[in-house]
Amino acid sequence: MPSFKCKNIxxxxxxxxxxxxxxxxxxxxxDHARSVHNIKTLDKDMWMKIKKTIK
Ligand SMILES: [Zn+2]
Known part of the structure; x- marks a missing residue:
């Protein structure tokens, strides 16, 4: 099951x-980025960073 930790980014x-x-x-x-970090849209660079940390 893929998982993500915010601290990894x-x-x-x-x-x-x-x-x-x-x-x-x-x-x-x-949803988390929007509600907790007030990031309305995650840009491409951010997604690349996130996807590298998904296990
Ligand atoms: Zn977070």
């Missing part, structure tokens, strides 16, 4: 999440 944040598919995981990450 250099954020001082304890958030971690996982989902059955990478698409669902990306949705959860986008």
């Amino acid at each position: 250099g954020m001082d944040c304890p958030f971690e999440t996982s989902a059955p598919t990478e698409a669902e995981l990306e949705q959860k990450i986008a």
Whole structure:
């Protein structure tokens, strides 16, 4: 199951999440970025960084 930890992209944040598919995981990450970090849209560079840390 793919998982993501916010601290792996250099954020001082304890958030971690996982989902059955990478698409669902990306949705959860986008929701988290918007609600907690006030990032309305994640740009391409940010996604590249995020995807490198997805296990
Ligand atoms: Zn976070």
